[in-house]
Amino acid sequence: MTLPSLLQQSIAFLEPYEFSPTVLLVCLGAAVLYQRGWRRAGGGRGQALMFWIGLVAMYAVLQTQFEYYAQHSFFMHRLQHLVLHHVAPFLIAVSAPAAILGAGLPTIVHRHVVTPMRRNRLLRFLYAAIQEPLVSGAIFVGLIYFWLIPSVHFYAMLNVPLYNTMNWGVAIEGLLFWWMIFNMRAPGNTDMRHYGYRLMVLFLVMLPQIALGAYIALSDHDLFGIYAACGRILPITPLMDQAIGGLLTWVPAAMMSVVGGLVLVYRWNTQSRGAETPLPPTLRCAR
Amino acid sequence: MSRLKFLIPCLLPLLTLGCSGEASNSWNGHDITGVMPDLEFELTNQDGDRVTAEDYRGKIKLMFFGYTSCQHVCPVALSKLAEATRALGEQADQVEILFVAVDPKRDKPVLDEYVSHFKPELVGLTGTQEELKEVAKRYRVAFSYEKPRKDGFYIVNHSGAVFAFGPEGKSRLLIDDQAKASSITADLRRLLEQSKG
Numbered sequence: 458m459t460l461p462s463l464l465q466q467s468i469a470f471l472e473p474y475e476f477s478p479t480v481l482l483v484c485l486g487a488a489v490l491y492q493r494g495w496r497r498a499g500g501g502r503g504q505a506l507m508f509w510i511g512l513v514a515m516y517a518v519l520q521t522q523f524e525y526y527a528q529h530s531f532f533m534h535r536l537q538h539l540v541l542h543h544v545a546p547f548l549i550a551v552s553a554p555a556a557i558l559g560a561g562l563p564t565i566v567h568r569h570v571v572t573p574m575r576r577n578r579l580l581r582f583l584y585a586a587i588q589e590p591l592v593s594g595a596i597f598v599g600l601i602y603f604w605l606i607p608s609v610h611f612y613a614m615l616n617v618p619l620y621n622t623m624n625w626g627v628a629i630e631g632l633l634f635w636w637m638i639f640n641m642r643a644p645g646n647t648d649m650r651h652y653g654y655r656l657m658v659l660f661l662v663m664l665p666q667i668a669l670g671a672y673i674a675l676s677d678h679d680l681f682g683i684y685a686a687c688g689r690i691l692p693i694t695p696l697m698d699q700a701i702g703g704l705l706t707w708v709p710a711a712m713m714s715v716v717g718g719l720v721l722v723y724r725w726n727t728q729s730r731g732a733e734t735p736l737p738p739t740l741r742c743a744r
Numbered sequence: 745m746s747r748l749k750f751l752i753p754c755l756l757p758l759l760t761l762g763c764s765g766e767a768s769n770s771w772n773g774h775d776i777t778g779v780m781p782d783l784e785f786e787l788t789n790q791d792g793d794r795v796t797a798e799d800y801r802g803k804i805k806l807m808f809f810g811y812t813s814c815q816h817v818c819p820v821a822l823s824k825l826a827e828a829t830r831a832l833g834e835q836a837d838q839v840e841i842l843f844v845a846v847d848p849k850r851d852k853p854v855l856d857e858y859v860s861h862f863k864p865e866l867v868g869l870t871g872t873q874e875e876l877k878e879v880a881k882r883y884r885v886a887f888s889y890e891k892p893r894k895d896g897f898y899i900v901n902h903s904g905a906v907f908a909f910g911p912e913g914k915s916r917l918l919i920d921d922q923a924k925a926s927s928i929t930a931d932l933r934r935l936l937e938q939s940k941g
Contacts, residue, residue, distance in 0.1 A: 475881075529886040615884055615918070616779045686920050688809070688886040688903035 474524040477621075484516045491554060494561025504552045511548030514540050515628060528614065529690045531681055532701035538627055539705055542601070543713045546631030550639045551720060588637045594658040597634040598665045600627055601706070605669065607680050614683045638717055652725040656718055663714040670707025674700045771934070772927035773908065773917035780907070780915040783807070785879045787844070790856040790868035797913050800867070803840045804935050805909040806919075809885055811847035811900045812858045821921060825906065826862045828928035835936055841866045846876050846887040847900050883907055908932075911939045 491512075495505055517523060518540045527537040562571065574580055587593060604613060604623050613623045638655050673680060679695045689698060783797040783805060797805075806825050810818035822843060829839045843859060843866045845851035851858075855868040870876070880887060885903035892898040904921035908931070916935060919928060 525886070528884060611774065612779060615776060682920055686903060686905035686918060687884055688880075688888075688901060690886045690888045690901060692890060692901065 470522045472522065473520040474522050474528075477520065480516065480519050484512060484520075487512055487558070490558050490561035492561070494557040494559065498557050498560035500557045504554075504557075507548045507552035508554050508557075511545040511552070514545040514548070518545075519624065526690065528620075529684065529688060530693070531684050531698045532705060533691075534614075535702040535705040537624075538601075538604075539710055541624060542597075542627040542631040543710055546628065546635045547713055547717065549632060550635035551717075553639065555640075587633060588640075590637060590654055590658040591661075593634050593637045594662045596630060598662050600630050601666065601710075602669060605673070605706075607682075610681055611683045614687070635717070639720070652721050656721055659714040659718050659721070663711045666711050666714075667707055670703050670705070670710065672703070674703025674707055676703070771917060772923060772931050773906075773919040776907075776915050776918045778915070780884075780918075781882055782915065783909040783913040784882065785844075785869070785875075787869040787871040787875055787879070790859050795867075795869070800840050800842070801913065802911050803838055804911060804932060804939070805840050805842055805913075807842040807844060807883075807907045807909065808905075809844045809846055809880065809887060809903050811845055811902065812851045812854050813847065813897070814900065814902075817902075817904065817921070821904070821906070822862055822866065824923075824925045825928065826864060826866070828925040828932060829864055831925070831929040832932055832936070835933075836864055838936060839864075839932060843868050844876070844879060845870045846880070846902055847889070848872065848876070908935065910935065 491505075491508060494500075518527070518537045523533070523537065526533040528534070559567075559571075587596065604610060604627070613619050638659065676699065677696070679685065680699060684698065685695055689695070691698070783800075786794065786796050789795045806829075808818075808821060808825065810821065812818075822841070825841050829836050829841060832839065841862075841864070845855055845858075845868055848870050851868075851870050855870055859866040859868040871879075876887075880903075885905070887900055887902040890899040890901065906919040906923075906928075907915065908917035908919060910916050917931060919931070
């Protein structure tokens with residue numbers, strides 16, 4: 458293969474399979490806000506790297522030819538959701554982007570949109586409710602199960618609005634869940650939500666994912682007939698496709714709980730060590 | 745007892761709900777009314793004429809994607825559709841089987857002869873790669889070509905489903921490859937009945 462043809466193929470791969478102005482605008486908007494805020498607030502490099510990898514990964518699985526494969530192969534679909542629901546939101550949330558994105562917003566938006574929203578009691582109540590760790594964990598697992606009910610999955614793969622709802626839903630829900638895990642403070646509360654509580658939720662969401670993944674991977678018949686009906690593009694048998702898809706739901710998805718737990722334990726550890734050594738007086742004033 | 749009297753009127757609507765749910769499920773295929781877009785395409789038929797979905801208005805359409813060199817899946821699926829249509833008797837002429845051939849290189853020269861093997865004769869449709877991909881994308885189906893063997897023969901991966909459209913081109917049913925000819929006939933009868941009313 459010559460270099461120009463390789464280049465041509467790579468560019469063709471980067472073209473969206475189904476162009477969505479909404480995805481493009483949301484990703485571009487987040488990118489511009491983050492870059493502006495990062496310059497103003499002076500965030501860390503490691504932090505920025507994680508945010509960018511997360512954002513680019515989300516865009517890439519939705520707006521390249523990857524999407525074509527995700528529509529026509531079960532395991533590629535599971536891989537897409539692994540990125541949308543687990544890996545990318547995890548990276549974005551662990552990078553603690555709120556302060557930087559906030560700094561990127563123009564003052565006028567802060568005054569007329571963000572502040573009234575923060576004061577709105579209904580919004581505060583709703584936010585606090587969905588950020589309650591057990592509720593958030595239940596929604597996280599519930600969504601995975603819901604979209605994998607064979608009859609629901611069937612229509613989701615055929616109907617474009619339903620398909621988009623599914624993908625947007627898991628991406629937004631993923632952000633909310635991992636945000637709850639890594640956010641330092643409980644909503645509307647100055648106290649820290651206890652690390653132990655969040656660790657427990659991480660452990661609890663792992664179990665049903667393992668059960669579902671194993672059930673799909675070890676199933677001896679084709680659970681999701683829609684892929685046979687609409688054509689598999691990779692030369693792979695239906696059961697092999699399903700087994701890999703099940704494994705992706707089983708192992709890496711559940712592993713993200715372990716990685717999240719390690720991050721929490723590390724932060725817990727550094728924080729409690731920080732609490733033992735008294736802060737120098739100047740820093741105490743700054744706080 | 746008084747509680748029971750109160751409960752019965754409350755539960756009755758649920759009972760009827762259950763019945764109506766059953767009625768809409770009595771299709772043998774999957775009901776996709778409103779789920780997928782209306783029939784739309786611009787392709788070339790077996791005689792080399794340009795045709796669109798409008799040309800088949802007023803008839804029930806069964807659309808299947810395949811290729812003429814296909815040795816097992818396509819002939820079986822297409823004969824099954826033809827058999828299901830023949831079983832309609834006099835009403836058979838109100839159904840059109842659209843065979844979208846997705847391997848234009850090998851399909852174009854033989855399409856005319858291929859479709860005449862079936863009774864009733866199929867409508868063979870082909871086009872450029874772009875035209876075929878557009879139709880496939882619209883119905884969220886895929887096709888791809890495998891690497892040629894030594895003798896030059898290559899397999900085309902394609903969808904197994906049949907899409908049924910109403911007389912006005914509305915998407916109605918998705919029939920999977922496991923369906924029996926008799927159950928397809930039953931579904932066709934029902935579609936025809938509904939299109940009369």
